Amino acid sequence: MNAVEGRRLYKTYGELVAVDHIDFDVRERECFGFLGPNGAGKTTTMKMIYGLAGVDEGELRVLGLDARKERRKVKSRLGVVPQEANLDWDLTVRENLVQQALYYGAQADGRIDELLALAQLGQRSASKPRELSGGMQRRLLIARALINQPELIVLDEPTTGLDPQARLAVWDLLDGLKDGGVTLILTTHYMEEAERICDRLAIMDQGKIVAYGSPGELRDRYGQPNLEGVFIEITGRGLRE
Template identity: 40%
Template sequence: MNYAVEVNHLEKSFADFSVIKDVSFSVPFGKVFALLGTNGAGKTTIIRMLTTLLKADSGQIKVAGYDSTNESKEVRNAISLTGQTASVDEILTGRENLILIGNLRHQNEAQKIQELLERFDLIDAADRPVQTYSGGMKRKLDLAMSLLGNPKILFLDEPTTGLDPQARATMWQVIQEIKATGVTIFLTTQYLEEADQLADQVAILNHGKIAVQGSLAEVKTHLPQGQLELTFLHKEDLQKALTLIGGVANEEALTLTVVTDNQVAETTKLLNELQQAQIIISQFEQKQPTLNDVFFDIIEKERGK
């Protein structure tokens, strides 16, 4: 199978500090791949190496089938990159920014630019200086500029950092629309809910190493424990249940959370015990591990070493 991105045994150090340590992963064409990690984990360093802005110390990188070292020009022709901050000229208008990038990429087609302005809901602001745009509008313009040249692979380095919730939701919708056109998207983010919403595959980078990677479902199996959350009408019932079956109680919410290891038999046994003890439950919910649970489990285990 050919991959949009293939990375094998990648390493990178700055002076005596090792930032990326033997990292390998692959990204299928037409998918959204999310690289997760805390600040300083090495996400941006990896993106810079994948986009030919930084040379690796060792390892192999292939992007769109091209070797990033020996075929860097071909790699650059196949990709676009949107960095952590919007790379727009604030003196120019939105339309002029698109024309500028179009000229640089030999894609200065008025119809294409008009389509992008419409697609990103920037028509009304197209002929205003970008310095009058909101943060969300600047990010949308930056993303529109990245699509000039019809890239096969779009790299997005923390594209929603600093945006308000409404602008972030709009950006998520735009990214999903871009994916629907067949463009492969390589996304770095600190927002776990962003990866949950957008990604087909994820990798968690911790201290320069890939701690876990795979589909969302596969990554969540890193934590096998499911949880049963029970809600009670009265504090007395909560206390009785806590004594009977254990767990973690939240007295304010009148809830009790019990680990069930995703076993139906274990859940049924707990509910039967409560019924036999005549402890009234107002509702219960079986919860599976989230990406957030996996991420923090990895981080906390590393801190405990």
């Protein structure tokens, strides 16, 4: 069974076509990436998966469930790391995790300390999120996404805005999760990130999937040394133009 199946997915915001009839499968236990420039439709696709955007047309199955009709069930089995650090700024680091466990109705005794250790925030559990660095906030977001022991974790630009060292720490965290058997879906506009951690990926541009496969397959198919070259070959422009 695939973790996620999208068929002819379509979504508009008023006049703007955000996602234009895309098809993709995310296999269980793989790390799948949506790669593309800003405005390509990556975030909207992710939001449809985790229930923060409605599906206008097409079919979307997440963990075997219809994402439109069984949203509450789908959400209870997902973990979400959003692009914006939408932490609860009024609560401490520990309380953020305690409250998140409550939203899921999850038993969290003991697990909170485990997650704080995983995110290397054990010493900062009494701090407010504002007192943390950007890298620490991102690790807290990831720890928060793990509170319900999700089968699938959706990460929107997990390393954007982080310095190289903080990015490595996030990659290590993600590697550990994948080894633990969790399916990961992430968006990124960093080629090296996609090459480093994604098993397979979809390159998106203007709401469409323009290429789809493993990084190696894509490089071979388009005869390019890296994904940046693949993107330029397909669209005729750079990823960050």
